[in-house]
Amino acid sequence: VHAVPSILKNLDLVEQSDADVVIIGRGGGSIEDLWAFNEEPVVRRVASFSLPIISSVGHETDTTLTDFAADQRAATPTAAAELATPVLNDIHLTLANLTSRLQTTMLNQLNTRKELLSKLEKSGIFVKPERMYEVYAQQVDQLRLKLMQGMQQRLHLAKQQSMQFTHRLQLVSPEQLLIQQKQKLEWLHKQLVDSNQNYLQDKQIRFQQLVEKLDLLSPLKIMTRGYGIVFKDGDIVKSVDQIEEEQPIEIRLSDGLVNATVTAKNKESL
Template identity: 45%
Template sequence: MADYLTVTALTKYLKRKFTADPYLQQVYLTGEVSNFRRRPRHQYFSLKDDNAVINVTLFQGVFNQLPFELTDGMQVNIIGHLDLYAPSGNYSILVDKIMPDGVGALALQFEQLKNKLQTEGVFNQLQRPIPKFPQKIAVVTSPSGAVIRDIMTTVQRRYPIAQIFLYPAVVQGKGAVPSIIKQLQKVAIQDYDVLIIGRGGGSIEDLWAFNDEQLARELIKMPMPIISSVGHETDTTITDFVADQRAATPTAAAELATPMQLIDVWQTNVDLQGRLTTLMAHRLQQMDERLKRVQSSVVLTSPARLYEGVSQRLDIAKHQLEQNFQQILSLKQHQLALTNQRLIPSATQKLVQNRQKFGQLVNALNLVSPLAVLARGYSVVTQDEQVVRTVDALEIDTQIKIRVADGDVSAVVTEKRKNNEQ
């Protein structure tokens, strides 16, 4: 009877074969990255060619050290070892090192960073002009290289009155980027007219510090214009794209930072002075001629003639105003006469009507007048200025006053009697 293996036993056997086989401890593979999708930690994708596919595991520590951005479809070379994952039964290559195939990793990283910054518009942010007559020039470079010597020699020859301030930095190797950034931060707080940053020629590895993204973003923050002089004329770095001006050599950088030679500056100033003197003399001559024309003008020689035309126009305007006033006055008088002709008959008729109405009202008032009643033989009895209306209002021996039509009579009550009493 045959002995059957468990799946676990077979898988353990195969895993041991993978891990023990010396030919599988370091495998060199080349192929195309497939099904790559970035994950938070470890990366899992496939490596394929025309006829086969193998799983790839890229742990976080190796992935974080990649000097380029891994993308789907990229052709890469991988160094790693094979292993079998027991729970799924799948085998894969665990990456120890990965690099682009056909192009150097640094060159690829350079292109990727360049495209990134260009898309952000970083290369268009610094477009500042270089001052024509700088007083203070800051230089960030190695203190022992030929760069600073070439810059100092050129400035001394062309424009010796400019001051050069060296900020020594490591320009190659692992500590170059922190060193350069530290010196840039010192320069930024000073009042410099222009900054030169650079180093001599070398390989792409030697110049790699000047392709750093952090350094590029630090340069963007610098308050003064920047001249980049990194490597030879054929070398190009990210710093060159970020700077306001790029110089092929340190000498060219110093020439960009300074005007023409001092003797030429002096001659230019002499020429400008001569042109200014000629211009001022011509201007003074023009002003003198203008002054003479003004002095000989009618305004100053015969000022009274200025008022002749004005006086005539004033007389004409006054005469016209008087005529207009007379016309308006005549028109208003005529309108008043027409109004009076219509108003007097109407007012007279209205007066007659009012007099008739007044007479009617007087007659009606006389009919109810107390005086008219008295005139017909009636009288009014009052006591203490109050009209006596009833017998009960009076007492015997009370003093009363009787008013008749033509006067008053004083009397004393001696007897009183109501109408219904006998």
Template identity: 45%
Template sequence: MEKNYLTVTALTKYLKRKFEADPYLEQVYLTGEVSNFRPRANSHQYFSLKDEKAKLSAVMFKGAYQKLKFQPEEGMKVLVVGRISLYEASGNYQIYIDHMEPDGVGALYQAYEQLKNSLNQEGLFKESHKQPLVKYPKRIAVVTSPSGAVIKDIMTTVQRRYPIAQLVLFPTKVQGDDASKEIAQRIREINEIGNFDTMIVGRGGGSIEDLWSFNTEEVVRAVFESRTPVISSVGHETDTTLTDLVADVRAATPTAAAELAVPVLKEELIKIREKQMRLYNALNNQLKHKRANYDKLSQSVMFKQPNRLYEAFYLQLDGLDRRLKQTITNTLHEKQTQWQKQSEKLMLKNPSEQIKRRHQELTFFEQTLNRSMQQLLLNKEKHFYQAAESLDLLSPLKTMSRGYSYVTKQQHIVKSVSDVKIEDEVTLNVSDGKIITIVKEIESDGMI
């Protein structure tokens, strides 16, 4: 018998149809622990549900995930509603979750605690960020429902306590899907207008679902960023919303919010009158004190004989006048002396006087030079005659005038008999001329 083999794809499609056709798997209610949860921003979420003995893959599409009012965390026990199907690409079966909430704790409360912790870590609830209320507000903005009891209580209280303040209602939804967005928009609108002294944000009591609009991050951040001081009056005294925590002041009831926003006009007027009376009494006492001082001073000797006030100044002025004149005289004398000294110095440095002195010096130097030159010439002339006489004494001509002569041969002086030969022509140089002769005989004295 021939067997029909199925492809993996065919078998997977068959099993997928079995899963989807099973009415028990179309809507399954499960409880389990979140595992392998890695949040992905603005996307589908993939994780697991497990208990002590089994684990199941889970998928939560973006649309369903964005409706959650809490943030799933690793290890959190949850209750989920979804359908079981098979993912053909991997052959794994998994649950596609349509709804999820914490097991044992309400989803809204879980979301409240998570957002509260996150904003607290960010510092939005710190006292250092809170603004003081204006003591005497002129305009008060109220963000609440126009039909609720809140606005009536606030109007009644303000009218009773401080009727000169102007109340401006910014109507808004206080619960529902669009309420938080509208509340935040009204808060920002009030800040954009900018001429309000105080803002009251509130509504009546209710469940956590009813008050949820005041627990959203959008509203909390709008209150935190408000430049106008905010009084929060949401729910009753036992209800605490995140808006209460971030607001500058929290009031237990709308009436309490109005009482915090405005003083009692009658009491303020009484205080003004009391301060007015205190000011009047203080001014009156000051006037009495000043008048008494005036009367006392007007009877003093100085006022009766005012010339005595400046007698001492007259004496002081005379002394200063004498000192001034003496100082001027001394200064003038000192300046005259300095002028005389400077004039003498200037005369010494006068160019005409210097030229005259230099001319005299030049005449003196010329005379000295002439005398020196004459003396030098006389000395040189004397030395010349002495040298000439000495030279004359050493002159061969002087010796030749006494009968001496010298012999030359071819213009060379004959110093020895060996310098000539027989028949050589030699010249006898005498004092008044030359004698040409021929050597006829040579005799040696035997010394050579």
């Protein structure tokens, strides 16, 4: 009974600290020695405690009211310590799951961007050939901006997760284990950064190749080699059957337009 004030005082002190979990208990003894843990003030204080609390009073065969008021009961103080300390394999499993989820997200984003690039490559030539390059260039710029923003957001999230796990390891792990886990986290972080940089570099190269390909396919580029596009009444002429003699036509060259009149036509078999 004399231990009740001391127990209540120490519970108040612990509740004001930054502890994650609290163990209340003592070693074995007679029922009189353990009776303080049956007193109403102690039991009520344990039941209303704001932090997770584990009761470990006496031996495995001993039972007190705090065992029922606490969040968890442990047969011995050693068992209580094991309950309060996370298993290393659980931490490894959590890290592996987060890494797998991040890789899956990145692969999904990559596949989405590949599909969009495939659609860009298969798009037809616009009616106004001089505007075709502009549209593709805008799409490439927008896609590149979205990719960069997405990679930056994922890198920021990975850094936050890395910092959170480092902090948790510092709270619950021995010093040597903390050093090993911190080194592993730093290695994973470096691998993630290197992977992101390589991914972005590959995409930049792919974008440049696409721009060069689009430039080669541009009608304006082809016309600089001596070719022209013939128009009649604003429509592109694809066959001599579309025009008649004495009809006016326009010929678009790389540096301007030529107005002409058909004086003769001769259809050839290719």
